[in-house]
Amino acid sequence: MGEFAKRHQSPWPIIVCFALNFSKVVALLSPIDFLFYLFAGFTLAAGVGVITARNPVYSVFFLIAAFLNAAALFLLAGAEFLAFILIIVYLGAVAVLFLFVVMMLDINLATVRAGFVRYLPIAAVVGGIFAAQLIIMLLIWQQSETPPTLNALGNSPMNQPNNVYALGRVLYTDYFVAFQTAGIILLIAMIGAIVLTLRPRAGIKTQVISQQVSRKSSQSVRLVDLKLGQTHPTTAATAPTEPQEGSA
Amino acid sequence: MFDTPFWISYGLPVVHSGLWSLVIILPLLVAVALLTYVERKVLSAVHLRRGPNVVGPFGLFQPLADGLKMLTKETIIPTNANRLLFLFAPILTFVLSLIAWAVIPFDQGVVLADINVGLLYFFAISSLSVYGIIIAGWASNSKYAFLGALRSAAQMVSYEVSIGFVLVSVLLSVGSLNLSDIVMAQKNLWFVVPHFPLLIIFFVSMLAETKRTPFDLPEGESELVAGYFVEYSALTFGLFFLAEYANLILMSALTAILFLGGWLPPLNIEPFTWVPGPIWLALKTSLFLLLFILVRAAVPRYRYDQLMRLGWKVFLPFSLIWLVGTAIVLVVMGWLPALPAS
Structure with a gap:
């Protein structure tokens, strides 16, 4: 095609x-x-x-x-x-x-539009550079040499039955360094974004799964002998979820 | 300019694949109707009640009655809703739940589109399906719908990551993205044996991806009424409903293809090989569907932070480590699949 x-x-x-x-x-x-x-x-x-x-x-x-x-x-x-x-x-x-x-x-689109004229020059410069890059790339496309692995695959790898294979071959041989560098840059950007949003905040309740899982029934449940209508002195005083050290 | 006229060279394939799609879609819709019935029956069995039993023998015509009810109800469009997008969302959701079936192989060579990148196609469609929900939530102009849509978008994007790594591990063991190749690679050993933990991760991620319990927070009827489709009624609601169940069957079929050898019989010996492949695929799919339903009956809903924790802090690292492990084992043992001849 x-x-x-x-x-x-x-x-x-x-x-x-x-x-x-x-x-x-x-x-x-x-x-x-x-x-x-x-x-x-x-x-x-x-x-x-x-x-x-x-x-x-x-x-x-x-x-x-x-x-x-x-x-x-x-x-x-x-x-x-x-x-x-x-x-x-x-x-x-x-x-x-x-x-x-x-x-x-x-x-609010009005406030976004308000700066249109002010930012127009810089936007034009950025857009111009981008357009120029695209044009240059299109012009040198014909002259640039084909990478050796592409040559080994035949003249048009995209027409091969399996272009996943062709792409993988090229990315992991000729452009290995560029490919890995791009990956590392993305990784760093990702870590940066996480670090920026991860700020310690006080008063946040979090669930610690390991604590929950390692909790034993002996720490959390205890058996008390009570007569009808009687209140146990320690149960009334403490919260039921707090395990009491040393109590029966 | 061309030897064969336009309408013959391009019109015929369109007609051909259109008819083929009908062959897939009609049984699929029947299966969806049956699935809603089976789900209610299984749930009621778990709850020790009788379930639908009035319409038709054993209540079998209940889905038909429900469908008829849905068709005859009034379609209500909220005054403040975005009319166009409001109607577009259920259509998009429904279409996306159908077109993914194009790459599902039912038997050797029995597949609508036997494309090289079938797995990627499936993944692309499933990542697109989040738009139906976001659009529905936004266009409804209702806070419950919007909250449901945001929840579901975050949930689906999160679990797609671990699904992606599971798929990569499988395709690494196959050496192809074609679903038929994936099935044929399991001729001697189903992937459920070497990749068993992945099957669990994949299945649980599928629960999250299809918004089933315990991950049905986008619908969360106790807090969000019904989530992203609160405002929908009649046929527009029906399309969401159909899409959800069609997706359920699709995900189960895909799990069967990836881990249980698709259309392959369990043992390649006489009595098993008499049963045609599509029946095997249907049986394996039904197994996962039953699991989906039983999970709904048994497990309570997750809290949202627990859902995120499971996806990002448990499944993602595990599937990543498993992927690296798979690669190491394949290279060390020399089991890397052969590259295609070029």
């Missing part, structure tokens, strides 16, 4: 034709290409939705839609492993937490 990229170097002729004559173009496209433009269009529309939605919760829903459509694009490219990992990591974990925070915090 990777032949899409080979056949269409530039999408612009297609897009212009699309605008001119919708039905003829649809007939011209192969179904895979049609699906590509469909999902790509949805991704872009969802991306626009993320930044234009008035309700922040809707923004996150648009983000979820964008992730899903990106996963569909991965599937079209034959990268099923990446597609499902994208869904598991970004939809199953990241977006859920986003949604959590956005729903819990009562975000």
